[in-house]
Amino acid sequence: MLNLKSFVSSHMVLAIILGSVGAVAHAVNAFPALGRPALVVRAPERQVMQAAAKAGERLVAVGERGLVILSDNGAKTWKQAVRVPVSVTLTAVCFVNEKLGWAVGHGGTVLHTVDGGDNWAVQVNGEQLAKVALQEAEEYARLNPNANNADRLLKSAQQLLADGPDKPLLDVKFRDAQNGWVVGAFNMFFETRDGGKNWTGLRHLIDNPKEMHLYAIDATMNEVYIVGEQGQMHRSTDAGQTFQPLKSPYSGSWFSVVTTRDGSVVAGGLRGNTFRSGNQGESWQKIEGLPPISIVSIATLTDGNVVLANQAGQLYFLGQSEKATLLKTPALPPASSVLPLNAGSVLVVGGAGVIPVSANPGASGNSK
Numbered sequence: 001m002l003n004l005k006s007f008v009s010s011h012m013v014l015a016i017i018l019g020s021v022g023a024v025a026h027a028v029n030a031f032p033a034l035g036r037p038a039l040v041v042r043a044p045e046r047q048v049m050q051a052a053a054k055a056g057e058r059l060v061a062v063g064e065r066g067l068v069i070l071s072d073n074g075a076k077t078w079k080q081a082v083r084v085p086v087s088v089t090l091t092a093v094c095f096v097n098e099k100l101g102w103a104v105g106h107g108g109t110v111l112h113t114v115d116g117g118d119n120w121a122v123q124v125n126g127e128q129l130a131k132v133a134l135q136e137a138e139e140y141a142r143l144n145p146n147a148n149n150a151d152r153l154l155k156s157a158q159q160l161l162a163d164g165p166d167k168p169l170l171d172v173k174f175r176d177a178q179n180g181w182v183v184g185a186f187n188m189f190f191e192t193r194d195g196g197k198n199w200t201g202l203r204h205l206i207d208n209p210k211e212m213h214l215y216a217i218d219a220t221m222n223e224v225y226i227v228g229e230q231g232q233m234h235r236s237t238d239a240g241q242t243f244q245p246l247k248s249p250y251s252g253s254w255f256s257v258v259t260t261r262d263g264s265v266v267a268g269g270l271r272g273n274t275f276r277s278g279n280q281g282e283s284w285q286k287i288e289g290l291p292p293i294s295i296v297s298i299a300t301l302t303d304g305n306v307v308l309a310n311q312a313g314q315l316y317f318l319g320q321s322e323k324a325t326l327l328k329t330p331a332l333p334p335a336s337s338v339l340p341l342n343a344g345s346v347l348v349v350g351g352a353g354v355i356p357v358s359a360n361p362g363a364s365g366n367s368k
Contacts, residue, residue, distance in 0.1 A: 030164035031088070031107045034125055038066030038084035045069055045078035046353040050091050052339040056098025059339070059347065060117040061354050062090035068103065070117050075347055075356040083119040086111070092171045094180070102196060104169035104182050112196050123196040126165030132190060133157040136201030153204055156186070156211055173217045173224075181240065183214035183226055191240060206234055207245040216257045223280065227254035227267050235281050249275045249284040256297050261304035266318070268295030268308055276322070289323040290316060297337040299346065307346055307359050309338040315346070315359060329357045 041047055049063035059071040061078075066088055068081035090105035095117075103111045108126020113119060137157040141150040160167065167185045174180030178195050181202075182188070189202045206214070212229035219225070224236040224243070231248035248254075252270040259265055265281055268274040272290035277283060293310040300306055306318040313332035316324040333352040340346050346359040 030127070031125075031166065033066070033088045034086055034107045034109065034122075034165060036066075036087040038068065038081075038087050040080060041067065044080045044353075045071075048351050049336065049349045049353055050089065051093050051337045052347055052349045052354065053093045053095050053101065054339070055095040055101055055116045058098065058116055059341075059354075060093055060095065060101065061347075061349055062093045062103050062105070063349075064089045066090060066105075068093075068117060068120065069354070071354075074341065075354060078354065081117055081120065084111070085120065085122055089168070091168060094172045094174050096174050096177050100177050100195075102172050102174060102180065104172045104184070106168040107165045108167055108169055108184070108188070110169065110172070110182060110196060110199075124199055126167055126169075127161070129188065129190055129199065129201075130157065130160040130163075130165070132199050133160050133188075133201045133203060136203060140204045149204065149209065152209065157201075157203075160186070160188075170214065171216045173219050175219055175221065175239075179239075181217055181219075181224070183217045183228075185213045187211040187214060189214060189226070202240070205243045207243075208232060208234075213253075215253070215255050218257050218259050220259050220263075223259065225257050225259065225265055225267075225281070227257045227269075229253045233267070233281065237280065246281040249286065256295060258298045258300055258306065260300050260306060266298050266306055268298050270294050272310065274298075274308060274318075274324070276318075285322050287318060287322055287324050289325060296335055299338050299340050301340045301346075301359065302342065307338055307340065309335040309348065311335070313348070313350065315348070315357070317359065327357075327359055332357065 052061040066084045066086045069078045071078045088106040093103040095101035101113045108129045110123045111120040112123045134157040137153040169184035172182045187208045190199045214228040217226045224240045226234040233246035234243045236243045254269040257267045265277045271292040274287040275284035293312045297309040308316040315327040318324045335350040337349045348355045
């Protein structure tokens with residue numbers, strides 16, 4: 001059985017200083033978009049976007065081909081970032097203040113900005129993360145030679161390295177300027193404690209023997225929640241030092257998870273399946289009123305309530321009841337994510353770019 005204290009104390013052994021010129025060059029050869037800067041495009045706000053975040057008052061959205069766009073006037077106008085060194089699809093973005101942010105995407109890419117999103121630099125790519133995963137697996141096997149998952153972790157890490165940087169990261173969460181996590185395909189899970197200078201593999205902490213994809217992560221000061229493919233749900237109550245699997249209230253995939261102001265957790269997935277827990281995931285209540293369309297994003301509004309976006313571009317408001325109500329909005333294209341703007345509006349991010357819309361529940365209607 002894993003001695004967690006011994007393993008945590010060995011993180012200094014596992015953490016490696018990244019940025020080797022040779023490693024980066026090899027990754028670029030295997031995945032050319034890792035070395036090709038994002039192109040300047042016309043009307044960047046109308047391009048295919050994947051996610052958005054707030055950097056203070058600024059809005060930052062990321063999307064296909066390395067596109068990063070910025071708005072300093074509440075989504076009225078947008079401009080493209082000055083420098084993005086990759087043209088891979090960016091899937092998620094997170095800021096801890098008006099200056100410091102991280103974005104993740106295909107090729108195992110992690111980008112970092114220190115100026116609010118104007119300029120970005122690569123912190124790590126998928127080939128370097130595969131090496132981190134291999135070091136993690138080797139150290140885990142050394143400390144726990146009889147563990148049931150030791151051989152699996154080692155073989156899968158070796159395969160990650162052999163495959164090259166072809167696995168996407170799908171979400172990123174930083175609690176502060178130093179401590180953050182990224183998750184992705186095939187049980188990819190990594191942590192940094194120094195703002196992304198060094199990364200440590202945490203795949204051994206997740207009870208995921210089939211190495212299902214991990215789609216989303218959210219965290220409070222001490223709680224961390226990860227959800228993913230085929231009912232994967234995991235919780236930490238010690239700021240990510242250990243994780244326990246949660247019993248999923250349904251067997252399908254989860255695409256989004258958020259913690260709310262009152263301490264509850266809301267998760268959404270396939271066919272409109274959305275559940276809320278008020279006891280750290282020990283039990284779940286199904287949210288009614290949603291059509292059988294996949295929930296792709298959940299966001300907490302400034303008043304503590306929740307807005308949900310589905311794959312059809314519909315938005316739903318969820319208050320304190322267990323029934324969601326359809327928000328009356330203009331016809332929207334399929335959404336990838338949703339970001340609260342102020343007390344009465346949200347930014348819908350997706351195939352048609354970025355679109356601000358009202359999210360006032362007073363203008364809501366009932367779903368059919």
